[in-house]
Amino acid sequence: MKLKKILPQFLTLLFIVLIFGFFTMNAQENMDTRGIEFGFGFLKQEASFDIQFSLIDYDGSKSYARAYLVGLLNTLLVSAIGIILCTILGVVIGVARLSPNYLINRTASVYIEFFRNIPLLLQIFFWYFAALRALPMPEDASLLLGTSYMTIKGLYTPAPIWNNFDVFLISLIISLILIFFFNRYAKRKQEEAGIQYPKFLISLGIFLIIPALTFIFGGVDLQWSFPELKQLAKTSFTYEGGVGIPPELIALTLALTLYTATFIAENVRAGIQGIGKGQKEAAASIGLTPGQVLKLVIMPQALRIIIPPTTNQYLNLTKNSSLAAAIAYPDLVLVFAGTAMMQTGRAIEIVAITMATYLTISLSISLFMNWYNKSIAIKEK
Amino acid sequence: MSKVNLLKPNKENINLFLGLGVLFFTLGILDFYLNNFYEKNITGFLPGFISFFTPLIFGMIGLHFVRIEFSGIKKLDELNKNINTSNFNAALSFCIILLLIFSIPPLLNWFIFDANIAGDTKEACTGGGACWVYIKVWFNRFMYGMYPNAEQWRVNATFIIVLVLMGLGYFFPLRFKKYLTLYYVIFLPIISFLLIYYLISGGEFGLEWVETGAWGGLSLTFIVSFFSLIFCFPIGMMLALGRRSDLPVVKYSSLTFIEFWRGVPLITVLFMSAVMFPMFLPDGTYVDKLIRVIAAIVLFEAAYTAEVIRGGLQALPRGQYDAAKSLGMGYWRLHLLVILPQALKLVIPGIANTFLALVKDTPLIFVVGLLELAGMLGLAKTNPKWLGFSMEGYVFAGIIFWIICYSMSKYSYNLELKYKTDR
Numbered sequence: 020m021k022l023k024k025i026l027p028q029f030l031t032l033l034f035i036v037l038i039f040g041f042f043t044m045n046a047q048e049n050m051d052t053r054g055i056e057f058g059f060g061f062l063k064q065e066a067s068f069d070i071q072f073s074l075i076d077y078d079g080s081k082s083y084a085r086a087y088l089v090g091l092l093n094t095l096l097v098s099a100i101g102i103i104l105c106t107i108l109g110v111v112i113g114v115a116r117l118s119p120n121y122l123i124n125r126t127a128s129v130y131i132e133f134f135r136n137i138p139l140l141l142q143i144f145f146w147y148f149a150a151l152r153a154l155p156m157p158e159d160a161s162l163l164l165g166t167s168y169m170t171i172k173g174l175y176t177p178a179p180i181w182n183n184f185d186v187f188l189i190s191l192i193i194s195l196i197l198i199f200f201f202n203r204y205a206k207r208k209q210e211e212a213g214i215q216y217p218k219f220l221i222s223l224g225i226f227l228i229i230p231a232l233t234f235i236f237g238g239v240d241l242q243w244s245f246p247e248l249k250q251l252a253k254t255s256f257t258y259e260g261g262v263g264i265p266p267e268l269i270a271l272t273l274a275l276t277l278y279t280a281t282f283i284a285e286n287v288r289a290g291i292q293g294i295g296k297g298q299k300e301a302a303a304s305i306g307l308t309p310g311q312v313l314k315l316v317i318m319p320q321a322l323r324i325i326i327p328p329t330t331n332q333y334l335n336l337t338k339n340s341s342l343a344a345a346i347a348y349p350d351l352v353l354v355f356a357g358t359a360m361m362q363t364g365r366a367i368e369i370v371a372i373t374m375a376t377y378l379t380i381s382l383s384i385s386l387f388m389n390w391y392n393k394s395i396a397i398k399e400k
Numbered sequence: 401m402s403k404v405n406l407l408k409p410n411k412e413n414i415n416l417f418l419g420l421g422v423l424f425f426t427l428g429i430l431d432f433y434l435n436n437f438y439e440k441n442i443t444g445f446l447p448g449f450i451s452f453f454t455p456l457i458f459g460m461i462g463l464h465f466v467r468i469e470f471s472g473i474k475k476l477d478e479l480n481k482n483i484n485t486s487n488f489n490a491a492l493s494f495c496i497i498l499l500l501i502f503s504i505p506p507l508l509n510w511f512i513f514d515a516n517i518a519g520d521t522k523e524a525c526t527g528g529g530a531c532w533v534y535i536k537v538w539f540n541r542f543m544y545g546m547y548p549n550a551e552q553w554r555v556n557a558t559f560i561i562v563l564v565l566m567g568l569g570y571f572f573p574l575r576f577k578k579y580l581t582l583y584y585v586i587f588l589p590i591i592s593f594l595l596i597y598y599l600i601s602g603g604e605f606g607l608e609w610v611e612t613g614a615w616g617g618l619s620l621t622f623i624v625s626f627f628s629l630i631f632c633f634p635i636g637m638m639l640a641l642g643r644r645s646d647l648p649v650v651k652y653s654s655l656t657f658i659e660f661w662r663g664v665p666l667i668t669v670l671f672m673s674a675v676m677f678p679m680f681l682p683d684g685t686y687v688d689k690l691i692r693v694i695a696a697i698v699l700f701e702a703a704y705t706a707e708v709i710r711g712g713l714q715a716l717p718r719g720q721y722d723a724a725k726s727l728g729m730g731y732w733r734l735h736l737l738v739i740l741p742q743a744l745k746l747v748i749p750g751i752a753n754t755f756l757a758l759v760k761d762t763p764l765i766f767v768v769g770l771l772e773l774a775g776m777l778g779l780a781k782t783n784p785k786w787l788g789f790s791m792e793g794y795v796f797a798g799i800i801f802w803i804i805c806y807s808m809s810k811y812s813y814n815l816e817l818k819y820k821t822d823r
Contacts, residue, residue, distance in 0.1 A: 024647060028647045028649035052683060120489050132806065136802045136809065137760075137802050138759075141774055145794040148781065149794050153791075338664070338665035339665065342667060345766070352667055367679060370671055377664045378663040381662070382663060
């Protein structure tokens with residue numbers, strides 16, 4: 020009986036040790052013959068390559084560690100934008116999918132079936148190489164919404180120029196903390212005394228009013244710098260001022276959003292459909308209004324079904340953002356596992372760092388979502 | 401004739417309201433149509449902002465007039481019930497109708513009416529629409545990559561034989577049915593591998609050797625997905641069982657394995673197989689790029705398959721385990737005869753989704769330099785003779801992948817219905 024338990028475990032362990040041992044020995048031997056030493060010292064060396072699009076200050080004289088940071092931030096940027104947009108789109112499409120209106124219902128399901136069945140990479144290629152290439156050159160672009168220009172070289176929008184931005188930021192954080200405490204207070208009041216506050220309106224009020232006050236009292240000032248056409252050479256034009264959003268980012272965001280939204284829409288639909296009809300009827304029969312039924316009875320239960328698979332989709336989106344390498348958007352994979360590896364030749368270290376980074380991002384998103392999921396889960400008595 | 405109240409269409413004046421409704425509706429559509437395709441604004445005399453919304457306003461008024469409850473006309477009642485229940489609904493419906501009018505004619509023009517298909521050169525494309533000549537000329541490359549034209553029958557023959565072998569299981573006589581799993585899990589992969597090795601790769605029996613670097617196009621997509629599917633299923637099953645095992649070493653090593661592969665993007669795994677893996681092999685050994693890529697995809701997808709199967713295992717009630725144990729079954733008999741058949745039935749949709757994801761992930765192999773369909777498109781669009789047709793290429797590839805994935809998902813849905821047993 021004992022043997023039956025120990026033998027399989029021993030064999031598994033032996034197998035793992037043998038494989039790892041084999042790989043390590045070979046790696047050591049190979050690195051010796053090529054004269055490479057294992058280590059992360061190269062991160063401090065000068066990177067000496069340029070990155071097209073960076074959120075922080077960067078040029079070729081900075082270190083590889085800095086280049087890694089630039090790539091990581093770009094990955095996080097596209098993931099964050101994608102997650103926000105695909106949640107909005109996914110919820111809208113998912114609700115539309117349940118609409119009694121035949122046209123809306125059909126349109127939503129055609130959208131879902133269309134976009135989820137085409138490989139994401141093809142969609143990215145399509146937006147980047149086919150659709151965005153059809154845009155006008157900078158000198159021919161027409162004004163969009165009175166402020167922006169959509170050109171083949173990207174989207175040029177006005178850039179905010181802040182005075183005393185830190186005051187504004189602090190006021191934002193303060194208002195968020197206030198909202199958090201107010202919501203806790205309101206929840207307790209509701210549970211203890213059954214008093215309901217208009218939570219959403221008051222929260223919105225706090226969020227708008229406190230930062231707005233800083234404009235009057237805190238010396239905060241906001242101006243816009245608008246993009247203006249500038250001639251570089253006879254046939255070469257560009258825009259100065261404002262923010263230039265590169266077409267790679269636009270194509271990537273578009274594709275990721277449109278693709279992931281289809282899955283989120285299906286989750287939302289399944290979640291709402293998963294709530295029994297009896298729940299709605301019971302809620303209505305004790306005199307709740309339709310709004311209250313949705314807010315107090317349907318949504319808390321539906322969210323419980325929706326959140327776990329949606330978390331998975333957020334994770335997928337973050338991992339899929341690595342496809343950026345295919346269209347040369349300087350994300351973590353392109354900058355670090357691509358250019359930096361070509362230059363240093365340190366395959367093992369760089370691939371390990373890249374994988375560890377993605378693992379960390381994945382684990383932290385799933386930890387956060389697990390915590391959130393637990394906090395909204397219905398506590399059974 | 402009773403009083404006519406324009407705000408409340410009623411049944412008594414049904415003809416009047418129907419007439420008004422159709423009139424306004426047509427007016428809205430006409431306004432939109434002229435605006436978009438003939439650049440004529442018939443409501444141009446109104447201020448710009450209002451003039452922009454006139455089609456919508458007309459359409460909503462029209463739909464409002466025909467919203468008559470219990471009109472007695474079956475078609476009209478159905479229409480109202482489906483697209484016209486309230487003003488808000490009517491507005492949405494009308495917007496969608498406008499969107500269809502806006503998008504379908506240009507799309508049809510691009511796809512069919514203005515498109516060119518005759519001829520063999522770029523110059524044959526004179527219309528404003530799609531240039532299908534490009535697809536026609538490059539079709540062989542898109543399907544077979546750089547595989548020599550004269551040898552392409554070998555690829556076709558292999559696919560046909562493998563398909564026939566796969567279908568053969570369906571016709572097994574009843575007394576051989578118990579060997580079906582054996583056939584699919586062991587026999588078929590070996591035969592397919594040998595076929596691909598000797599027929600597609602060649603080098604023996606008087607067949608010309610074609611290196612894997614020349615394989616490509618859609619056929620490579622099929623080869624990669626086929627082998628990944630076949631191998632990732634048994635591995636995933638073992639991992640799922642391992643994760644639910646009572647033995648701590650087995651359990652935690654499976655868990656680590658699964659969580660590791662699920663936490664990293666496929667593209668980094670492929671990078672690993674391309675640049676890092678050779679460092680881990682003894683000097684001088686060379687593993688073919690295609691095999692490395694397939695191994696990477698198998699490990700990656702096996703982790704996902706394992707999680708799906710685990711879901712099925714968890715969904716089974718404890719009584720199934722207890723009952724099987726009380727019959728004196730050991731671990732393997734219990735799982736093979738009682739648990740897995742039921743669990744796998746439960747996870748058909750999940751498995752199908754994983755396989756679908758796998759097929760959709762195959763274009764990624766271009767990062768290691770293997771040119772399947774998407775990769776060949778990239779190659780074709782940089783050909784100086786055929787610049788500027790990337791749209792046609794991506795639309796073509798999109799249609800092909802869409803057909804494959806859509807039919808797979810429909811098939812899995814049917815399987816799910818077929819194996820659905822109520823408890």
